Amino acid sequence: MMKPTAYTIRSVSLFSIFAFSFLLFTGCRTQQRYLYVEDAPHDTPMPITNNYDATIYPNDILYIYVSSQSPETVKPFNQETNTNRVMNVKTEQKGYLVSQSGHIVFPVLGRIEVAGKTRTQVGHEIESLLIQGGYVNDPVVTLSLMNFHVTVIGEVKTPRVVTAEGSRLTIFEALAQCGDITIDGLRTNVVIVRSGVNTQTVDTVDLTRKEILESPYYYLQQNDIVFVEPTEKKKKTAWRDEDWPQYLNIGVQSIRLAYSTIRFIQVSNR
Secondary structure (H helix, E strand, C coil): CCCCCHHHHHHHHHHHHHHHHHHHHHHCCCCCCCCCCCCCCCCCCCCCCCCCCCECCCCCEEEEEEECCCHHHHHHHCCCCCCCCCEECCCCEECEECCCCCEEEECCCEEEECCCCEHHHHHHHHHHHHHHCCCCCCCEEEEEECCCEEEEEECECCCEEEECCCCCCEHHHHHHHCCCECCCECCCCEEEEEECCCCEEEEEECCCCHHHHHCCCCECCCCCEEEECECHHHHHHCCCHHHHHHHHHHHHHHHHHHHHHHHHHHHHCC
16 A cells, blocks of 8 residues: 655645534534525516505604695795794794694694594595695695615615605615615615504515515615624624634644544555
């Protein structure tokens, strides 16, 4: 039997270290998915039935405008023409601040409960009150949120607070404004924190599946928090003090394997 040379022994030992380390690091890796709604059928319309009408909460600032074919009848109800108009001092913008108890004080009509209702519901309610009170015969109420915003944090290019005009914002639009999810972001488990009236819910969505189009989180709501979790690969490469024992153990096991391989070759050739 041919006796192995020192070069052969070194080659085998280096190969053993490399093979062991490769299997150790790659064996625990899971394939990450990076495509959005990858299972959605192509060229097939998918109806989106979710309601994107924003719900109103305490501390929201509402813009409300009443129009009519008789402009003189609506002057008392619009901040632009009402001498007793309401002003949001903090932002120096016109608007109705929703109180902590969930109401606004509207000209002539007085206190109106709005928290927990959608913009459309409150608009229709004001129209009904104007007609029932005999103030305006044909009112059309336009209502929007002046401080609609969501917060996007985690593995995105630029974490930030995203504002939107018109109170309509999809989760993809919010992510796009933050530079999209990074290659280290977990698209299959995006966390959404949604605040309600004295409530708060935490849920997750999978952006790689078509079900996101039917999710109540497809359209974001006022004050939503979107957190993009890092992938397992990113977590493992984050060097923390508590990880050192793991890496030391990997090194010890690699050395032991290489030593055992060399001893086996030496014993076999005696």
